[in-house]
Amino acid sequence: MGMDGLFSIFPPEDFTLLCVILGLPLLGAFVNGVFGKRLGKEAVSLMALVAVGGSFMASCAAFFMLMQRQTETEAARFVWHGWKWLDISGNGDFQIPIEIAFSVDALSGGMALIVTGVGFLIHLYSTEYMAEDDGFHRFFAYLNLFIFSMLVLILGDNLPVLFIGWEGVGMCSYLLIGFWFTEEANAVAGKKAFVTNRIGDFGLLVAMALLVWHVGALDWQGIEAGANNLLTPIKIYPLGNGVPAWLPDFIRGPLTPEDPRGVRVTAATLVGFALFLGCAGKSAQLPLYVWLPDAMAGPTPVSALIHAATMVTAGVYLCCRMAAVFVLSPATMATIAIVGLATALLAASIAFAQNDIKKVLAYSTVSQLGYMFIGIGVGAFATGFFHVITHAFFKACLFLGAGSVIHAMHARIHDVDRSQDMRNMGGMRNFMPITHLTFLASCLAIAGLPLTSGFFSKDEILFKAYTSTIATPQVSDGEWIDRSTQVTWPAMQAWTPPEDLGRWIYTLALLGAVMTAFYMFRLYFRVFWGEFRGWTIVRGWVAPAGGHHGHDDHEHDSDEPLDGPKPHESALQITVPLVVLGVLAIFAGGLNAHAFFHSHLFDDWVAPVLATASSSVGEIEGAKEMMMPLLLPGIGAFAIGVGGAYWVYVMQRGEPAASFVEKVPWLHRIVYEKWRVDELYEETFIGAVDTLGDMAVWVDQYVVDAVVARVTSFAVAASGTILRTMQTGRVHAYGAVMVAGLGALGWFFIAPQAVVTVLADDDSGVYSVTASPGLGYQYRWDEDGDGELDSDDFGDKARVDVQLGRSEVRLVQVEVKNALGFRSIEQIGLFRPQRDGASDGLAGAAQEAKEAADSAAKSQKALQDIQRVLQQAGGNLPGAGKQPAPKPVGGAP
Amino acid sequence: MTGFSGGIIEALPYLFAFFVGAMIPRRQGWAERVGIGVVGVLAVAFVMGLWPEAADAEATQAVTRADEWPQLLNVIVFLPIVGAVAILFAPRQNPKLLRAMTMGILAADFLISLGLLRANMTTGWHFQYVTEWLPTFGIRYHVAIDGISLWMVLLSTVTTPIAALVSFGSIKKRTKDLCFAMLLLHGGMLGAFVSLDLFLFYVFWELMLIPMVILIGVWGGVEKIKAAYKFLLFTMAGSVLMLAAILYMVWAHRQAAGFVTFDYLAMSNLVLPRTAATLCFIAFAFAFVVKVPMWPLHTWLPDAHVQAPTGGSIILAAVLLKLGTYGYVRFCMGMLGGPAYDRAATLAGVAVGGGILYGALCAWKQTDVKRLVAYSSVAHMGFVMLGLFAATTSGIKGALLTMINHGIATGALFLLVGVIYDRRHTRLVSEFGGLAKVMPVYAAVFVIVTMASIGVPGTNGFVGEFMVIVGTFVSSALGRHGSIQAVLATFGVILAAVYMLSVVQKMFFGPITNKRNENLPDMNVRETLAVAPLVALIFVLGLFPSLVLDTMDSSVAHVIDKYNSGRDSHRGNTIDELRLLNPSPKGDDPTSYDHNYPVPPKSDDDESANAASRPLSTAVALGQGVSRGVAR
Amino acid sequence: MGALLGNVLEHYVMLAGVLFTIGAVGFLVRRNVLVQLMSIELMLNAVNLAFVAYNRVHGDDMNGHMFVFFIIAVAAAEVAVGLAIVLSFYRLTGSVHSDDADALKG
């Protein structure tokens, strides 16, 4: 149909081919998952293979269309916009729309090919490997779901969609690791994998939040465009309100940084560290690698697909995708390289002492991932990614080979641990020729035999580690003058790694290469060479009467010898993928064979996507000429490793290893027990959270619940008992209380009630003030407002008329004495406004009231008078507020 | 729409009365049934006659939008309540009929509530209906929904039928009272979500409390009485404080505006002096924090959940907790913006530390599954409150979405826990092991719901949490603490995975430890029917959250600007005294949020009303303020 | 002084006060339920007297009288029920001593 026919069907900006790539595995997962039981094994495997195969075809088509469009400078990119997922408020609360959109470009196209291609081979392999398992349909459902999630991860157009794939892949690995969930250990391993990945995802979430704040976009192009405003400094210490003031000085001294702006770091470094935490969680790097070895509890195809080829490389993919961000912070790049290096060495050292094939391969995966991250850390994103591809081929081939060997061992030994133990194998090369050859090819590739894919990718990384340098970015921060101490603090400079970091990485990585070659060939020689140690082979052996020969193996797991048939080569579905992968393991190097063939196919293919990042990655001078001299040590490392292994395990039949173990037993045990890293985590982090949990439950029960619930109930009960004693039940006691109350009330009546009412007649200005009558009341007045009472003796005059001029204020007082000689004084402020009720008069009235009050007020109750006067003013004006004034002012004009 | 349906609406009460009357006599012939039916009809006719029909019809300012049927909300809210009354008349000896009636009413209510989706949620209140209820006290029956309460109503109408379906399966004794309690609870909750009059809100707030206490107290577990008391006392303590605050605000509004009203619109237009505003905020916040529940006041939730029956537990988790958070959005943020803003940072700290992390840690250590899920609710609600305190658009929208997600996910979790409780009558995790082998479908559903509860992207849990975390990170209300609190909240995501997966692993994976688990039947039709819609919603909301989020835009924007304006007017308020934000908001344009703003009663005999109907100028108000200094 | 006797409010109020006190003291001191009831009647009469006396001071309306009328009505009802209770109390416990009636103790 031709390329332009394809373009007409799938236009670049509405690239529905992506729906086909994603839809097929999802459909397969759904069909197998829901109807799998009823469809039967053949239909299930057919569905799964068609789904992944179809997806592989579609990604090939997409790949070719990409090649059509890709030019030197402009990266080809096909996008499919789904629907608006949600919108996020960024800095300053403006809305950033996030949509479900998928895009494919050079990087994700290549990765999609790997995922679907290797995935297809592994699906084919599993149809045979999982044949007798009763959870057959469930396995293929999960596998297809995994392929779908991985594709979502790769093809996602923005970080949240990638995150869907990211956690989807984590969930699928949780389900697949715990596939045989009837074993407690498998379920625990699954949970461990999920939780560790989740810790990584925490990093990703924080990174997304930071990006939203600083860059204001989450899709790839938005991030790349706004990457350089990540160069703003962020204060990371002291947090929140800073070091508390009440701390004594000798503690506060060291804690408070001398730069008043606090310890500051560029946002790029923060984002870089957060992203790298996510990648470390997913790609099993140093802090969070513990879950990968335990993940071997899952079926071997799972280990091959997920824990070798695809999922674990997601971290590297993310780093390449976000290269523009990583490059902005040399500190992050240096940490990535160092962590990668440390992981590589640690894992390689552990692999030395492991006897389980899958454990050795697991640790070798961790180690190889370390190398990829070294590549990323030194700025060689393309080379690191190329190592991902070659690693996918030979590591998948190794795992499938191991699976084939284990499958053969199952003929007689069914106990999971013993069927994977190298000590029960040996001499398999004469029984399983194809597996042997492909396994050898992959071992040579991973060890770095010149001209094999491993050589070209790993040694290229070493070369780039030695020669590449990263430009230090310019942090956007100015001088700052501290007003209090008038000290000017310099602008912040980005951290630059030491000069010889590259050289140190190169040499240690070389040591790692030697170790890799050694343990890989240790594995190869112990499994395929020497004589078979599994069981004594009896020609023409036939299964005993017990029929299912499986369980007889358990009776005599004691040491007397077990006899059984000759281990036979696995079926076609297993050997075909092995051969394909073996061939690829050898010849894939051609894509990027700088050393001898100067072919830069892969670099040029990925270059446009990584253009912005690689622009700030330079080379030390004379790097071109150093290519050959730097390769020789690599070849030497391969020779030493393989030779050493050959000498120890073939010529000396393994005595040196045995003698080493006797000589230094404690070292062997520590290395065998994985440097006891799991136990370290158990004690420190997990233990801490555990005790926090116990404390929380204790606090919840004895502090929160106790205080809120029990203390209040106790208080209510206690007050209840106190009040209960009051109820004696005898009537006259109640009577006595009543009478006492009456007495108190009586007292109130004894004191005289001086209640004053004012009748104001505004136009005549006559204000008549009457005091209310009472039993035996007598009154004394102060009419002239001078503050003193006019006469000393009491009379019966209960009413007083006061004549006020315009806007005049007067304070009238009355003292009341009752029959028992008790007295009380009452004052009333009288005010006659300028004109009745005019609105501007309002303000004027209030104003005058204020001045008048100030002048009139002498006695200590001045404030009270002001309120009274104002109230008086207020009362007089129409529309005054409904204030239930105790002194009803009648006759308002 | 009005002609024909109006006729039906008219005839509805009579038909209902006839039907109820006919059902009353037991084992009697047709004659008595028809007789009593007619008596019922006559009784209703008599009551309708008495009802003040035409007289105050014009008093109802039922001015609403053209395309929206004003009575819709009344039907939705009062159908369950009337149904509950009808259930009382139905014969107690016929549980099957009772269950059928209840499910019928709940299903009808759900279908009607779908009508709410017809209107597109532009700015302003929708389906608004206002009539005078107690004019002397200025109390109006004012009901309306906006983007926020729409989804709460729908969440309630979805989960209650499911809870009813499940509880009918497991509860056999006292069916009549169960049906009554369920329907009354449903009506109370719906009323609380839609009422815009503080008094009406308080009535519904208390109304829904009683049936919940009955649900826990009658059909609960071993110490059901203690748990019911604890639940009642906690909520009552809170709501009584709220009542005090409501009364104070009404009094203050009367001082400032001259007329008495309980209406939400008037209250949110009121600016209180600083200390009074803070005290009111604390009172309201206390009532809602108890309900949410937030950290120090959450101890009633695990007890209530452990003792509540499955159906009660589902409703309690799915809808009752949401009232606390809905209340906070509507009243603490929408009405009392100022003080809420000042305390946002500290409260957010409590929400993160006490809610998310504390809840997760406690959940991890629980031995009883229901207690574990209860503590997980505390953690989820911690996320919701964090989103609200952040007060950014995506923070609040994320919080509202998390409320819906939590309702679905935790509702489903309680349903599933109910499934095994019905089979094994125990909730201890140690009693179960290796269930996946025995009950594969159940295990699959449980894992899916766990993924939703943890917040795996693709399910609805993630969307809410993601928006809350980012919303908190960029929040200006939280100042420089926002970023730290967001990072701590993200830790909560890890802990969630830890405790949920550890319980899944203990119950489902590993060998079958307990002999009695060997032949447990898998989920039956009723249970799958009940959980299916929830699982579907998990994925629909997970992938298409903008269905829900877009409708919230205008109301969230309104809440945020009310929240910020509360702050500014509060800060700028130097005179620190009582006044109206804007003296006379125009209430006639249906698209504005001040539509149907309470107008002072026009009756002239109340002299204080017309004397002070004109707003006060600041000078005189100054006088009132100083002399009447409130709560110095 | 004599001429004022009986025409001045104070005397009536004072008389009512003393009567009221005697009634109160009677109620508190005496243990016999019947006497307690009678002392209550005394108190009520004292109040009636005060009402009428004050009404006599402001002569223009007769609210005081109305009030006294209703007090008398209520007092009659009260005595009827009180004595019924005393009767059944007596039939129950055989005594009229008010200390025996403490069943409602807290």
Added chain:
Amino acid sequence: MIGAGNVLFVIAGILALAGALITVSSRNPIRGAMGLLATIFGIALLFLKLNAQFLAAIQVIVYAGAVVVLFVFVIMLLGPDALGEVGSFPKGKSKVSRGIGGGLLAILAGVALVLLAGRGGAHVRFGDVQPDHGSVEAVGGLLFSRGLVAFELATALLIVAVIGAIAVARGKQTKSHLTPAQRGDGEFFHGTVVARDDRGRPPSKGDG
């Protein structure tokens, strides 16, 4: 100078006070009732002095006629036990009530003395009143115009009091001849001792 009014006031006052003292202090309740009767007549006389003819009549009819008669009735009904405790005054059993009583007496005596001594300033004299002040027509008219509602309520109160008195005083009648069902133990929730399910049947049968 001493007019007939003053004498009337003195006689009535003394009559009332003496009656009160007798009521409170007499050991024999009959004598107490007679004391009460004396007080009532004294107050009736004072009412006449204060132009309250209607109330004087009511006082005599209701109080003297009904209330005191009722007291005598009950005292006769109780017979010798009506004497209650032995001494007219309790043998100092409860110090508290005596103390309060004494205190109160002292206070009021003091107030009375001050008032009498006249130092307390002007006396509140009786103003002039309409001729029909306190007459039967006036109070009756007022009663049926403004106080109609209160009057109806008072009648209702009296009816209720009568029924209440009868119900309380009737005492327990044994209804043993009725069967438990007829008697209807009135359990609202059928929560009888025997646990019953919705259908009211014992738990063994039915779906309960």
